[in-house]
Amino acid sequence: KQEVTQIPAALSVPEGENLVLNCSFTDSAIYNLQWFRQDPGKGLTSLLLIQSSQREQTSGRLNASLDKSSGRSTLYIAASQPGDSATYLCAVRRYGNNRLAFGKGNQVVVIP
Amino acid sequence: KAGVTQTPRYLIKTRGQQVTLSCSPISGHRSVSWYQQTPGQGLQFLFEYFSETQRNKGNFPGRFSGRQFSNSRSEMNVSTLELGDSALYLCASSLDLDRGWYNEQFFGPGTRLTVL
Numbered sequence: 116k117q118e119v120t121q122i123p124a125a126l127s128v129p130e131g132e133n134l135v136l137n138c139s140f141t142d143s144a145i146y147n148l149q150w151f152r153q154d155p156g157k158g159l160t161s162l163l164l165i166q167s168s169q170r171e172q173t174s175g176r177l178n179a180s181l182d183k184s185s186g187r188s189t190l191y192i193a194a195s196q197p198g199d200s201a202t203y204l205c206a207v208r209r210y211g212n213n214r215l216a217f218g219k220g221n222q223v224v225v226i227p
Numbered sequence: 228k229a230g231v232t233q234t235p236r237y238l239i240k241t242r243g244q245q246v247t248l249s250c251s252p253i254s255g256h257r258s259v260s261w262y263q264q265t266p267g268q269g270l271q272f273l274f275e276y277f278s279e280t281q282r283n284k285g286n287f288p289g290r291f292s293g294r295q296f297s298n299s300r301s302e303m304n305v306s307t308l309e310l311g312d313s314a315l316y317l318c319a320s321s322l323d324l325d326r327g328w329y330n331e332q333f334f335g336p337g338t339r340l341t342v343l
Binding site: 158164217218 | 231233258260262269270272275277282283285315317319321323330331332333334335336337339
């Protein structure tokens with residue numbers, strides 16, 4: 116069974132600092148990994164999708180890396196802003212299966 | 228392009244009742260998945276439908292069921308509600324190509340179900 120872990124569960128950073136969020140998974144036989152953002156009481160917004168053959172993916176201030184062999188992904192958010200305050204979730208998908216296995220998330224607060 | 232829509236957004240029910248939630252995927256998307264989110268368990272997979280067929284199922288009791296229509300819209304039903312069914316129910320859609328490349332999944336805003 117795939118286990119996805121995100122540490123730390125919660126963190127606070129001052130505005131302007133770079134954010135580094137970690138995700139680890141136990142089964143390296145993944146098809147892809149997706150990072151999401153969730154605001155309180157809302158649905159999930161897709162941030163980045165990394166295929167298993169890729170090492171990283173970038174979108175604006177966001178960069179996600181993937182090391183499949185070690186079962187790790189890292190989401191970098193450059194120059195954090197108060198609007199980045201949210202919970203960030205990573206999810207992995209196996210080959211031949213559209214089911215996502217989620218971590219519990221990193222709850223981020225960016226302090227102005 | 229409209230996103231994934233879910234109705235209703237909020238529901239309050241009492242124990243023993245049943246409830247039906249609806250999800251309309253992004254136009255052209257054929258795969259619809261349902262997830263339950265609770266503070267304790269996080270996001271858990273319920274089931275996935277593709278072309279009106281249930282393709283995958285999570286570890287939930289038979290009280291949880293779903294279906295998909297020919298226009299890809301999906302409904303999930305929970306019968307004999309229990310207090311523990313209180314949760315945010317999210318659906319996700321994806322463009323599922325025949326050659327088996329699974330695209331990015333897009334989520335709806337969710338339905339908040341409260342069971343009293």
